[in-house]
Amino acid sequence: MKIFSSLFFFFLLIPSTLLALDLKGKVRLEPPFPEVQSLEISKEHASLCGKTKESPKLKVSPEGWVANAVVKLEGNLPLEEDSLKEKDYTLDQINCEFSPHILLIPKGATVSILNSEAILHNVRAFDEKAEMLFNDAMPKKGQVLKKRFDDAGRFVFRCGVHHWMHAFVIVKEHPFYALTDETGSFKIKNIPEGMYTLTVWHEELGEIKAEVSPETKSLLLTYHSTR
Numbered sequence: 001m002k003i004f005s006s007l008f009f010f011f012l013l014i015p016s017t018l019l020a021l022d023l024k025g026k027v028r029l030e031p032p033f034p035e036v037q038s039l040e041i042s043k044e045h046a047s048l049c050g051k052t053k054e055s056p057k058l059k060v061s062p063e064g065w066v067a068n069a070v071v072k073l074e075g076n077l078p079l080e081e082d083s084l085k086e087k088d089y090t091l092d093q094i095n096c097e098f099s100p101h102i103l104l105i106p107k108g109a110t111v112s113i114l115n116s117e118a119i120l121h122n123v124r125a126f127d128e129k130a131e132m133l134f135n136d137a138m139p140k141k142g143q144v145l146k147k148r149f150d151d152a153g154r155f156v157f158r159c160g161v162h163h164w165m166h167a168f169v170i171v172k173e174h175p176f177y178a179l180t181d182e183t184g185s186f187k188i189k190n191i192p193e194g195m196y197t198l199t200v201w202h203e204e205l206g207e208i209k210a211e212v213s214p215e216t217k218s219l220l221l222t223y224h225s226t227r
């Protein structure tokens with residue numbers, strides 16, 4: 001009887017694991033590629049922050065692979081696991097920049113905004129309607145500010161002292177998101193079988209959409225250069 005019941009559960013579990021699919025893909029930009037933008041830092045900040053900074057807005061490899069693109073599945077998808085909300089999500093301010101440039105968190109999670117240097121930063125966050133959520137001065141090294149995000153969406157962070165500093169916090173309503181790495185690659189795991197729309201968003205290049213079916217195993221998404 002014991003053998004029978006374990007076999008029964010074994011067969012019961014198999015179909016559900018087979019229904020979960022993994023999707024991988026790459027995001028590229030068609031040549032010609034834009035030059036890496038360099039930011040001139042004004043004299044008042046140059047002594048602490050350096051004379052120039054590489055803009056974090058567009059990172060394209062020599063082959064055209066696009067980093068920091070946010071990939072999201074849209075459709076009838078299960079919500080994020082509650083346990084992930086309790087994880088630690090940190091947005092650091094170091095070398096007069098936010099790090100990481102793009103942070104993905106589950107809905108309901110708290111972001112620890114950290115100042116890792118003895119430089120005054122003034123962190124401000126805005127929602128998609130450009131409404132300011134908060135505006136806090138962070139003068140001390142090691143200072144931490146905790147902010148919880150209960151609504152899904154894209155939030156831009158800026159610094160009131162250093163105009164070039166900006167970052168995005170993407171609050172996910174479900175786990176089926178990814179961020180492209182320096183080779184333009186992404187992977188979304190355990191997708192329930194179904195038809196979905198995949199959206200790629202990049203702060204400089206905009207949005208691309210593609211349809212995803214159970215047969216889709218990998219995708220190549222291309223931004224067409226506007227130059």
Ligand SMILES: [Cu+2]
Nearest residue numbers: 121159161162
């Ligand atoms: Cu700052």
